[in-house]
Amino acid sequence: MTLDVARIRGDFPALDAGVAFFDGPGGTQVPRQVAEAMATTMTSGISNRGTVTAAEQRAEEVVVAARAAVADLLGCDPGGVVFGRSMTQATYDVARALAKEWGAGDEVVVTRLDHDGNVRPWVQAAEAAGAGLRWVGFDRETAELTVDDVREQLSGRTRLVAVTGASNVLGTRPDIPAIAEAVHEAGALLYVDGVHLTPHAPVDVAAMGADFFACSPYKFFGPHHGVVVASPELLERIHPDKLLPSSSQVPERFELGTLPYEVLAGTTAAVDYIAGLASSADDRRTRVRESMRAVEEHEEQLFARLLEGLRGTDGVCLHGAPTCRTPTVFFSVDGHEGREVYEHLAAAGVNAPASNFYAIEASRWIGLGDSGAVRAGLAPYTNDDDVDRLLAGIAEVAG
Missing domain, CATH: 3.40.640.10 (Type I PLP-dependent aspartate aminotransferase-like (Major domain))
Structure with a gap:
C-alpha cells in the first residue's frame, strides 16, 4: 500500500500557506477532520x-x-x-x-x-x-x-x-x-x-x-x-x-x-x-497497522533523499547515524549558529527549528551543550518539493 500524498496534503489547511513543515517532531499540523x-x-x-x-x-x-x-x-x-x-x-x-x-x-x-x-x-x-x-x-x-x-x-x-x-x-x-x-x-x-x-x-x-x-x-x-x-x-x-x-x-x-x-x-x-491513510480493511486496528506501514515506506524513501542531499552539502555535520531510526535528522552547519540557520530557513518558508528540544542530556552527551542543533523531521504530508526547498535553504547558508 502507498500513500496518496497529494490527497493527504489537501486535508491540511495549514499547508495552504505554502510553508514546508519539518517541525513535526514538535507537533504535526492538523487535518480538518480533527478540527x-x-x-x-x-x-x-x-x-x-x-x-x-x-x-x-x-x-x-x-x-x-x-x-x-x-x-x-x-x-x-x-x-x-x-x-x-x-x-x-x-x-x-x-x-x-x-x-x-x-x-x-x-x-x-x-x-x-x-x-x-x-x-x-x-x-x-x-x-x-x-x-x-x-x-x-x-x-x-x-x-x-x-x-x-x-x-x-x-x-x-x-x-x-x-x-x-x-x-x-x-x-x-x-x-x-x-x-x-x-x-x-x-x-x-x-x-x-x-x-x-x-x-x-x-x-x-x-x-x-x-x-x-x-x-x-x-x-x-x-x-x-x-x-x-x-x-x-x-x-x-x-x-x-x-x-x-x-x-x-x-x-x-x-x-x-x-x-x-x-x-x-x-x-x-x-x-x-x-487508519484511513492507506487502508480499507474491515477493522480499525488493521487499518492503522497497514496505514502506518505505508507511512514508514513513504518517509523512509523521502528521508533517504534528504540524507543524501545533506551529506552532499559542504559544511553540514550530521549528528548520529543510527541503523534503525525515525525520519529525523539533527545537524549543524559549519560557521553558523543553529539559530541563524533556523531563521534563514524560516524566512524562506521552511520550518526547521534549532534547539535541544528538551533532549538536553542527549545534546550535552554528544558535545552540543544546551544549544543543540537544527532538527528536521518528516511527516506523511511531506513531499519532494518540501525536501528540495529545505536542501536549497541549507545550501544557501552553507555557501
Whole structure:
C-alpha cells in the first residue's frame, strides 16, 4: 500500500500557506477532520459524564470512543488508557505514584538519549524516595543505544527503567523488545516514551513488552494532551493521590478533574484519520497497522533523499547515524549558529527549528551543550518539493 500524498496534503489547511513543515517532531499540523470533530463536540451539547441526560451520555460516549481509538492505535487494552494534560504531566503522575513503594537500596535507570520528560520525573521521584539512580549512555558517534548498554546498569535492586522508543532529536530507535526482556529478567518495570515513535511506525505495546507506554496525540495529527497506557491489572496495583469523591476505578483514578471532551474527540478523529491513510480493511486496528506501514515506506524513501542531499552539502555535520531510526535528522552547519540557520530557513518558508528540544542530556552527551542543533523531521504530508526547498535553504547558508 502507498500513500496518496497529494490527497493527504489537501486535508491540511495549514499547508495552504505554502510553508514546508519539518517541525513535526514538535507537533504535526492538523487535518480538518480533527478540527471539525472537536468543534462538533463543543457545540453539540456536552456536560459531565453520566447516564441521565443526552449531554451526559454524549460525554461518556466521547471518553469510551477515545479509549477504544487509542487502544486500536497502540495495540493495548482500552481499560488501561489514561489521559492527561501532557506526556510530561502523565509521567510525573506515574512516577510519584510508583515512588511511594521505593526506598533506600532501590534503583531507577534512565538514559542520556531520552527527552527530559522521561528523565527528570524519574530522577526527582527517585531522589524524593531515597532511591539510587543509574544512567545509560549511548554511542556518541552513531547515537545507538543497545540492550547491552541498558543491561550494564541493571541489578537485583532495579525497580524501573525509563527509555525512549525513538529519540526526538537523533531518531534512534532502540530495540525495545530486547530491552524489555532484560528489564523483566531483572524484575523491574519498563516505561517507554513513545512520543516520537508513534507518528512514524506501527506500535504494538504488548508485543514490545512495555509495561507503560506514553505518547502525545498532537505528534500524530491530534490535539494537545498526553496518553499513558498500561495493563489494567498493573494500574490496579498503583494508587495515585486523588480527590476523595473522585473515582477509584481504573483508569479514572489516574485522571485528575474533568476530562477535556473536545480534545478526546479530536484524538479519536486523529486515529480514524491515520487508519484511513492507506487502508480499507474491515477493522480499525488493521487499518492503522497497514496505514502506518505505508507511512514508514513513504518517509523512509523521502528521508533517504534528504540524507543524501545533506551529506552532499559542504559544511553540514550530521549528528548520529543510527541503523534503525525515525525520519529525523539533527545537524549543524559549519560557521553558523543553529539559530541563524533556523531563521534563514524560516524566512524562506521552511520550518526547521534549532534547539535541544528538551533532549538536553542527549545534546550535552554528544558535545552540543544546551544549544543543540537544527532538527528536521518528516511527516506523511511531506513531499519532494518540501525536501528540495529545505536542501536549497541549507545550501544557501552553507555557501
